[in-house]
Amino acid sequence: MHDFHYVGSELYCEGVPIKTLVERHGTPLYVYSQHTLTDHFQKLDRALSPLNHLICYAMKANSNQAVMRTLANLGSGFDTVSEGELRRVIAAGGKVNQCVFAGVGKTETEIEFALRQGIYCFNVESEPELARINRVAERLRKTAPIAVRVNPNVDAGTHAKITTGTYENKFGIAFEKVEGVYARAAKLRHLRLLGIQMHIGSQLTEVAPFEKAVRKLAPLAAKLAVKYGFEFISIGGGLGIVYQPALESGSQTWWKTTAARKILTPSIYASTLVPLLQPLGLRVLLEPGRFIVGNAGALITRVEYVKRTGKKNFVIVDAAMNDLIRPAFYDSFHEIVPLQSKGSGRIASDVVGPICESGDYFAKDRALPKVGEGDHLALLSAGAYGAVMGSNYNSRSLAAEVLVHDKDSAVVRARQDLKEIWKHETIPAWLR
Numbered sequence: 001m002h003d004f005h006y007v008g009s010e011l012y013c014e015g016v017p018i019k020t021l022v023e024r025h026g027t028p029l030y031v032y033s034q035h036t037l038t039d040h041f042q043k044l045d046r047a048l049s050p051l052n053h054l055i056c057y058a059m060k061a062n063s064n065q066a067v068m069r070t071l072a073n074l075g076s077g078f079d080t081v082s083e084g085e086l087r088r089v090i091a092a093g094g095k096v097n098q099c100v101f102a103g104v105g106k107t108e109t110e111i112e113f114a115l116r117q118g119i120y121c122f123n124v125e126s127e128p129e130l131a132r133i134n135r136v137a138e139r140l141r142k143t144a145p146i147a148v149r150v151n152p153n154v155d156a157g158t159h160a161k162i163t164t165g166t167y168e169n170k171f172g173i174a175f176e177k178v179e180g181v182y183a184r185a186a187k188l189r190h191l192r193l194l195g196i197q198m199h200i201g202s203q204l205t206e207v208a209p210f211e212k213a214v215r216k217l218a219p220l221a222a223k224l225a226v227k228y229g230f231e232f233i234s235i236g237g238g239l240g241i242v243y244q245p246a247l248e249s250g251s252q253t254w255w256k257t258t259a260a261r262k263i264l265t266p267s268i269y270a271s272t273l274v275p276l277l278q279p280l281g282l283r284v285l286l287e288p289g290r291f292i293v294g295n296a297g298a299l300i301t302r303v304e305y306v307k308r309t310g311k312k313n314f315v316i317v318d319a320a321m322n323d324l325i326r327p328a329f330y331d332s333f334h335e336i337v338p339l340q341s342k343g344s345g346r347i348a349s350d351v352v353g354p355i356c357e358s359g360d361y362f363a364k365d366r367a368l369p370k371v372g373e374g375d376h377l378a379l380l381s382a383g384a385y386g387a388v389m390g391s392n393y394n395s396r397s398l399a400a401e402v403l404v405h406d407k408d409s410a411v412v413r414a415r416q417d418l419k420e421i422w423k424h425e426t427i428p429a430w431l432r
């Protein structure tokens, strides 16, 4: 599943003792395994090999250029949501003609940039957006490739903040309206109707919602494909990963449902969906983010203090919600293990950061080994929606990131210098 493992009592990433990385680069430190990245990409890619397919890695999950280059070298395209992301693809050596551009709020500037760079397709979320893309394409004397994002109104059975495919959400165009939208789009002369797209949510641990959504979309896709000469159908991302070790007694979050512990493997995913998709004869796009990169990263942090109050044992660490916001934002569970394995004694602990917010925690009432000042902990499965959601809250610098490859390692993002945090701020003349 991933390449973080103990050798004796030392936690390693691939062939590198993480302690040596900490000594060299300090903490908080994100550590990524190139082998895990590659392995997850290839497992999915192979499982889908019966289909003409393209994986467009959803780079919002982790857009570090070294991560992206690893995937670009394996032939991955990218699912992008902003001009900044497209520019990153170019900087990382990816191909824009293997990129899709998603998102509900594309600006004219962004559309123009994507068109000039030769984007593979815009995934369109509304009729005003269709009109806007058509207008920009006309001005540039180009034809814009588009797919309509369908909201299939299928509940993904996941956390509310990462559910995107029901009519409660801002995403896509209602299933019942899609045919009409394509009919109107077909009259816009600077659009080319290239395909159809959906994405129902994130961290799905069962194949059933995917199956339901594909069964719903496939007949419509088949019909429209004939009518408009589609090239592809995109089934989005959302494949879940395992965050929780099998026997963890953890905090009270929705992740603790039994469903959240199951593994949705590429082979289960593919064996269910390939037979539904193959008859369409279309290219199949998918947009996994978390599945590729989630288990490939860990956030390493140093224990600063252990504080016992009347009822609780608080382990205060040097990483905080500005480094990894998932527990605060999504009630997420991250497995926490020491870099130096300890005896079997466990103590119920809250692992918290130094930020002045009650939401600044990584675990509550977690059975952890006894640790003390100067020990280090690894928060596992932090590769997706971790570093990319980092902020400078409390004027804390963004963490450094390291990529491990076998016995090699390299800094792939230097720790942010504190002065960088305020270097774009100015004090108006009247205050001086």
Ligand SMILES: *Cc1c(COP(=O)(O)O)cnc(C)c1O
Pocket: 058, 060, 061, 079, 102, 199, 201, 202, 203, 236, 237, 238, 239, 287, 288, 289, 290, 291, 384
């Ligand atoms: C976020 C997102 C993805 C990736 O989701 P994961 O759960 O990380 O696989 C794919 N497609 C769209 C449109 C998204 O918004």
